[in-house]
């Protein structure tokens with residue numbers, strides 16, 4: 137049975153965070169490259185992306201700058217950096233554009249699985265910045281309970297596997313080059329098996345485009361698989377080993393990187409709100425919004441919340457890097473905290489900026505809409521509270 141104790145850092149076998157500190161110092165250029173792309177590409181395109189355009193140009197630029205292969209191993213041409221570096225880049229990108237930040241976050245999550253279990257050719261393509269991947273876990277049947285796919289994988293003659301599924305959401309659906317895909321096992325009695333599914337596999341379709349409240353450019357559409365045939369070698373890990381990979385490899389990456397994306401978004405919302413409050417004037421009394429004590433108190437609350445989320449993110453990375461006993465607790469907490477902070481701070485930022493926030497030009501309304509995906513991306517905040525409660529009470533998570 138899966139218990140909180142066997143999900144601890146001791147069973148996080150790849151531990152890419154371990155080598156991060158040393159490796160970061162040998163490649164100080166990655167953050168400069170990320171900043172340049174954010175300034176020149178991500179931020180200028182954020183409004184187009186918010187109108188529903190997938191951030192293709194930004195992803196190409198990130199690929200060309202070696203940032204899509206940031207966490208790929210050096211022996212396949214990647215930068216060989218770890219979770220801390222990825223979190224720094226996702227935070228920067230997410231601060232300028234939530235959609236692009238989340239596309240990058242899911243790419244790094246899929247990459248973590250492919251790096252450990254996938255074929256060398258795909259690993260090399262990711263490292264070269266020529267391949268975008270993502271996770272396709274959520275299903276219409278099991279909804280946010282990603283650990284229990286109801287979709288099927290059946291062995292067919294010719295050492296092939298037939299996949300059938302109604303995936304309910306996948307970031308970069310119809311845009312990525314591959315999906316890290318969950319299904320029920322072929323023969324094992326466990327909950328799931330993972331596959332690397334090429335996006336151009338016949339039988340895969342995106343039944344309808346994404347038209348959401350926020351993260352509108354990240355193409356989080358459903359994906360249907362009808363009689364999709366993949367080689368048996370497309371299996372990632374063991375038949376029935378899906379849950380283990382989800383919990384040991386995907387969970388730390390997704391929790392940390394999505395938290396980083398939302399910390400970036402929160403920081404941008406606070407910065408925008410402070411700039412507006414300092415600029416917007418009451419001409420008849422010659423004061424700015426920032427001269428109002430209530431507005432300053434709202435700003436202070438935003439800053440405190442932002443810094444709490446950022447400190448927890450830093451502590452989670454430190455816990456992972458040193459295999460601290462509380463690493464799993466921190467991993468579970470970090471996205472729950474970032475999601476709560478993101479919705480709370482962006483709502484406060486809307487209040488600080490008043491009616492002006494209702495219009496596009498202040499930028500806060502986009503961050504407010506983007507922030508709300510944090511709570512419902514699985515593990516949702518409610519699921520995380522349940523997991524955290526079980527973990528600290530010594531109960532199995534599932």
Ligand SMILES: Cc1cc2nc3c(=O)[nH]c(=O)nc-3n(C[C@H](O)[C@H](O)[C@H](O)COP(=O)(O)OP(=O)(O)OC[C@H]3O[C@@H](n4cnc5c(N)ncnc54)[C@H](O)[C@@H]3O)c2cc1C
Nearest residue numbers: 271272273274279280305306307356509512513514516518
């Ligand atoms: C922008 C966006 C991008 C996404 N990208 C991806 C992706 O790349 N890959 C992917 O696989 N999925 C993705 N998802 C899907 C996401 O991970 C969730 O699976 C999805 O949002 C769940 O929606 P639902 O309507 O099925 O929720 P439901 O499962 O119906 O949940 C409804 C409510 O019930 C609560 N709830 C459910 N179970 C429990 C429980 N046991 N205890 C307490 N409360 C519970 C939930 O927290 C939620 O508030 C994305 C979603 C969004 C919004």
